[in-house]
Amino acid sequence: MKKKILSLVLCIMMVFCFSACSNKGDSKATGGNSGNIEVGIVLPTKDEPRWIQDQGKFEELLGKAGFTNQVLFSQGSSATEKANVETLISKGMKVLIICAQDASAAAATVEAAKAAGVTVIAYDRLITGTDAVDYYVTFDSVAVGEAMGTFLSEKASGTGNPLYLYAGAATDNNAFLFFQGAWNILQPKIADGTFVIKNSSEALALKDTKELTRDQLSTIIGQVTTDWDFNVAKSKAEAHLTAVSAADKGNVFVLVPNDGTSRSIADVFAADSDVSSYVITGQDAEVASIQYVIDGKQSMTVFKDTRTLAADSINMAVSILKGETPATDATYDNGKKEVPSKQTPVVVVTQDNVKSALIDSGYYDASKFTGLN
Numbered sequence: 610m611k612k613k614i615l616s617l618v619l620c621i622m623m624v625f626c627f628s629a630c631s632n633k634g635d636s637k638a639t640g641g642n643s644g645n646i647e648v649g650i651v652l653p654t655k656d657e658p659r660w661i662q663d664q665g666k667f668e669e670l671l672g673k674a675g676f677t678n679q680v681l682f683s684q685g686s687s688a689t690e691k692a693n694v695e696t697l698i699s700k701g702m703k704v705l706i707i708c709a710q711d712a713s714a715a716a717a718t719v720e721a722a723k724a725a726g727v728t729v730i731a732y733d734r735l736i737t738g739t740d741a742v743d744y745y746v747t748f749d750s751v752a753v754g755e756a757m758g759t760f761l762s763e764k765a766s767g768t769g770n771p772l773y774l775y776a777g778a779a780t781d782n783n784a785f786l787f788f789q790g791a792w793n794i795l796q797p798k799i800a801d802g803t804f805v806i807k808n809s810s811e812a813l814a815l816k817d818t819k820e821l822t823r824d825q826l827s828t829i830i831g832q833v834t835t836d837w838d839f840n841v842a843k844s845k846a847e848a849h850l851t852a853v854s855a856a857d858k859g860n861v862f863v864l865v866p867n868d869g870t871s872r873s874i875a876d877v878f879a880a881d882s883d884v885s886s887y888v889i890t891g892q893d894a895e896v897a898s899i900q901y902v903i904d905g906k907q908s909m910t911v912f913k914d915t916r917t918l919a920a921d922s923i924n925m926a927v928s929i930l931k932g933e934t935p936a937t938d939a940t941y942d943n944g945k946k947e948v949p950s951k952q953t954p955v956v957v958v959t960q961d962n963v964k965s966a967l968i969d970s971g972y973y974d975a976s977k978f979t980g981l982n
C-alpha cells in the first residue's frame with residue numbers, strides 16, 4: 610500500500626515537472642495569480658539568434674513597463690503562432706505585439722485577435738492582406754538592402770565582377786524590401802557591366818529593370834531564397850559554385866540577407882579553391898557574425914538596434930493601454946490599408962566600427978569577442 614502511494618506521488622510530481630518544463634524559452638505570464646495578461650508578445654522562433662536578442666530586450670524593458678505580459682515563440686509554425694495568440698486572448702490580452710512567421714498566413718490570426726477587442730502591433734515584419742493590423746514598428750528594411758548594395762558596389766572596381774545573389778524567406782515581407790533595396794543600388798552596376806550575375810537566371814533576365822514588381826521579386830526570391838535557414842543557404846551556395854566554372858569565381862561579391870545565412874555561405878565560398886577572395890554582406894549583428902567580421906570572414910553586417918525596436922513597441926503598448934494614440938512617423942501599405950508605423954534607421958558595421966557601434970554603445974560586452982582592437 611505504502612509503495613502504491615509513493616509511486617502515485619512520484620507520478621504526479623513527474624507530470625507537474627514535465628508541464629512546467631515544456632516550451633522552454635516561452636516566458637511565464639507575469640499576471641500575478643490570475644495569470645491574466647495585458648500585453649502578449651509573439652516571436653517567430655528561438656532557433657535564430659536574432660529573436661533571442663529581441664526576447665532579451667523585451668524582458669529587460671517589460672519588467673519596468675508596469676503591465677502584465679508574456680512572450681511566446683511560434684517555432685517557425687503559423688499553426689503554433691495561431692495557438693499562441695489564442696492562448697493570449699484567453700488570458701485577457703489587450704495589446705498583441707507580433708512578429709509573424711508568414712506575412713499572409715498571420716492575417717487570420719490577427720483578425721481573431723481584433724475580433725476579441727485586441728489592438729495589434731506588427732513587430733519588425735509587416736502582416737499583409739488584412740486591415741486587422743493597427744500599428745507597425747520596424748527598421749527601415751529597404752535601407753538595409755541599400756546598405757548591402759552600396760557596400761558591395763564600393764568594393765568593386767572595373768567590369769565583370771562575379772556577383773552571387775541570395776534572399777530571405779518568401780513568406781517574409783522583409784525579404785522583398787531587403788532585395789528591392791539591394792537591387793536599387795546593384796541594378797545600375799549590373800546593367801553597366803560592373804557586376805555579372807552568376808547564380809540567378811531570373812535576376813539576369815531582369816538586369817535592365819530597376820523597379821521590380823512584386824511578381825518579379827517573387828521569381829528572383831523563389832530562385833535564390835535561403836528560407837532564413839543556415840542549411841538551405843549552405844547547400845544552395847554549394848550547388849551554385851558547383852554549377853559554374855573557375856572563370857566565374859576568383860574575386861567574388863555575395864549579397865546575403867542576414868548573418869546566420871551569411872556565415873554558412875561564407876564558409877562555402879572560403880572552402881572553394883577557385884575563389885581567391887569574397888566580399889559578403891549580412892544583417893543583425895549576431896555575436897557569431899561580429900566575430901566573423903573581426904576575423905575577416907564576413908565583410909559587414911547591418912546592425913538593427915533591437916533595444917530601440919522593443920522600446921518603440923512597448924511605448925506603443927503603454928499609450929494604447931492608456932487610451933492614447935501612439936506616436937508614429939511613417940506608413941506601410943500592407944495591401945489592405947496604410948498601416949501607421951514607427952521606423953528605425955540602421956547602421957553598417959565593419960571591422961572599423963565594431964567597437965564604437967556595438968561595444969561603446971553597450972549593445973555587447975567586449976568579453977564576447979576575441980581580437981577586438
Ligand code: GAL
Binds near residue numbers: 659777781867
Ligand atoms: C527578418 C528580420 C531579420 C532577420 C530575418 C530572419 O524579418 O528583419 O532581421 O534576421 O527575419 O529571421
